[in-house]
Amino acid sequence: xxxxxxxxxxxxxxxxxxxxxxxxxxxxxxxxxxxxxxxxxxxxxxxxxxxxxxxxxxxxxxxxxxxxxxxxxxxxxxxxxxxxxxxxxxxxxxxxxxxxxxxxxxxxxxxxxxxxxxxxxxxxxxxxxxxxxxxxxxxxxxxxxxxxxxxxxxxxxxxxxxxxxxxxxxxxxxxxxxxxxxxxxxxxxxxxxxxxxxxxxxxxxxxxxxxxxxxx
Amino acid sequence: xxxxxxxxxxxxxxxxxxxxxxxxxxxxxxxxxxxxxxxxxxxxxxxxxxxxxxxxxxxxxxxxxxxxxxxxxxxxxxxxxxxxxxxxxxxxxxxxxxxxxxxxxxxxxxxxxxxxxxxxxxxxxxxxxxxxxxxxxxxxxxxxxxxxxxxxxxxxxxxxxxxxxxxxxxxxxxxxxxxxxxxxxxxxxxxxxxxxxxxxxxxxxxxxxxxxxxxxxxxxxxxxxxxxxxxxxxxxxxxxxxxxxxxx
Numbered sequence: 001x002x003x004x005x006x007x008x009x010x011x012x013x014x015x016x017x018x019x020x021x022x023x024x025x026x027x028x029x030x031x032x033x034x035x036x037x038x039x040x041x042x043x044x045x046x047x048x049x050x051x052x053x054x055x056x057x058x059x060x061x062x063x064x065x066x067x068x069x070x071x072x073x074x075x076x077x078x079x080x081x082x083x084x085x086x087x088x089x090x091x092x093x094x095x096x097x098x099x100x101x102x103x104x105x106x107x108x109x110x111x112x113x114x115x116x117x118x119x120x121x122x123x124x125x126x127x128x129x130x131x132x133x134x135x136x137x138x139x140x141x142x143x144x145x146x147x148x149x150x151x152x153x154x155x156x157x158x159x160x161x162x163x164x165x166x167x168x169x170x171x172x173x174x175x176x177x178x179x180x181x182x183x184x185x186x187x188x189x190x191x192x193x194x195x196x197x198x199x200x201x202x203x204x205x206x207x208x209x210x211x212x213x214x215x216x
Numbered sequence: 217x218x219x220x221x222x223x224x225x226x227x228x229x230x231x232x233x234x235x236x237x238x239x240x241x242x243x244x245x246x247x248x249x250x251x252x253x254x255x256x257x258x259x260x261x262x263x264x265x266x267x268x269x270x271x272x273x274x275x276x277x278x279x280x281x282x283x284x285x286x287x288x289x290x291x292x293x294x295x296x297x298x299x300x301x302x303x304x305x306x307x308x309x310x311x312x313x314x315x316x317x318x319x320x321x322x323x324x325x326x327x328x329x330x331x332x333x334x335x336x337x338x339x340x341x342x343x344x345x346x347x348x349x350x351x352x353x354x355x356x357x358x359x360x361x362x363x364x365x366x367x368x369x370x371x372x373x374x375x376x377x378x379x380x381x382x383x384x385x386x387x388x389x390x391x392x393x394x395x396x397x398x399x400x401x402x403x404x405x406x407x408x409x410x411x412x413x414x415x416x417x418x419x420x421x422x423x424x425x426x427x428x429x430x431x432x433x434x435x436x437x438x439x440x441x442x443x444x445x446x447x448x449x450x451x452x453x454x455x456x457x458x459x460x461x462x463x464x
Contacts, residue, residue: 059261060243063254063257063258066250066253066254066257067254068246068250068251068254070245071247071251071254072256073254075254075258078255078258078259078262079262081262081268082261082262083265085269086265086266086269089269089270089272089277090273091271092273092276092280093273093276093277093280094276094282095280096280096284097284100372146438157377158377173377173378175376175377175378176377177220178377179376179377179379190405203408205393213221
């Protein structure tokens with residue numbers, strides 16, 4: 001891989017894994033907990049957020065050289081709100097049922113700190129292409145996070161996946177999983193899992209280091 | 217304190233350093249013109265994008281809304297093939313509803329549903345009442361011949377999954393709406409008997425709704441939604457039924 005491609009890949013993977021907005025940065029928890037009662041909701045919320053993220057980071061980045069710092073937040077918010085409105089109309093045109101299921105959380109993408117954070121921390125300092133690639137990575141990371149919650153909650157809470165029944169008629173849905181407390185339980189379990197992974201990696205690295213020193 | 221000049225000198229020395237340390241090289245404030253230019257440009261671009269999105273999706277959104285309403289009406293009046301929207305006016309009387317704007321204050325929106333032959337198959341109207349979690353909004357079908365409610369469908373609710381949302385699946389509960397009596401009094405001013413949900417198993421009259429055991433609050437909300445809406449709509453609608461008999 002040549003260095004520039006490696007840089008791009010790094011830019012992209014930052015949001016998908018290393019700085020995953022849900023599991024590492026723990027940002028945007030409001031939609032994460034509220035709409036992940038089913039896989040379809042989680043997926044559409046994730047994709048909507050990603051589209052807003054990519055489009056607004058692109059535009060913020062294009063305007064970065066003519067945006068005086070005093071008015072930058074206002075500019076970001078106007079740009080983000082615009083793309084949220086576009087996505088809002090698009091979802092209404094695609095499916096009203098989905099629109100009702102996602103409720104106010106579509107409009108609330110405007111105040112999702114992941115997007116404002118990306119605009120301020122990355123898009124405002126980088127050319128459009130890297131900014132959009134980074135935004136796409138973040139968006140995919142966010143979508144993965146939502147899907148991780150949505151899958152567990154739908155399977156346990158309703159016994160279905162993408163609306164398809166998984167278990168026989170004898171399955172008694174674990175209803176609390178699709179209620180708000182279930183969101184916290186599942187999020188907590190995932191955070192535990194990821195920090196366990198992180199710990200394990202750290203311990204292995206330390207063990208290797210100790211081994212290397214002993215051998216030397 | 218003995219030498220007044222010393223602290224002032226050290227202060228004069230310290231302060232510039234502290235300022236420089238707190239806020240690294242501060243460029244002078246931007247002039248106003250670029251700010252106005254940028255904000256104006258952003259507003260113009262964003263305005264164009266929003267107008268474009270609105271225009272581009274308007275037809276699809278309107279079609280979706282119409283389909284959603286039709287589906288809800290067809291569900292409560294299975295014989296229906298087409299619908300027409302009407303408004304029942306506060307002074308009595310009805311008029312066709314035109315455009316997509318809000319209804320006149322005090323007016324009640326309802327749908328006249330026609331069968332394949334263009335004859336009136338039933339009336340559908342919406343009602344809402346506070347349930348366990350939020351307002352339960354329902355659509356109910358009214359059959360003029362038996363003066364009864366012949367079906368309900370849920371338009372929107374946030375009731376507890378597995379408990380309150382049984383109102384759309386529980387067969388015994390839905391059987392209440394095969395012929396729920398909503399006859400008017402002799403002078404057509406109000407319902408002869410108030411529609412209400414009673415405790416599970418306590419239903420004695422055709423205007424009562426047998427509540428779902430364990431979901432009494434949601435069942436009551438359905439009863440109140442039908443009652444409140446029928447009390448307002450039917451006194452205005454029934455005297456005018458003849459105008460709706462066949463499709464205009």
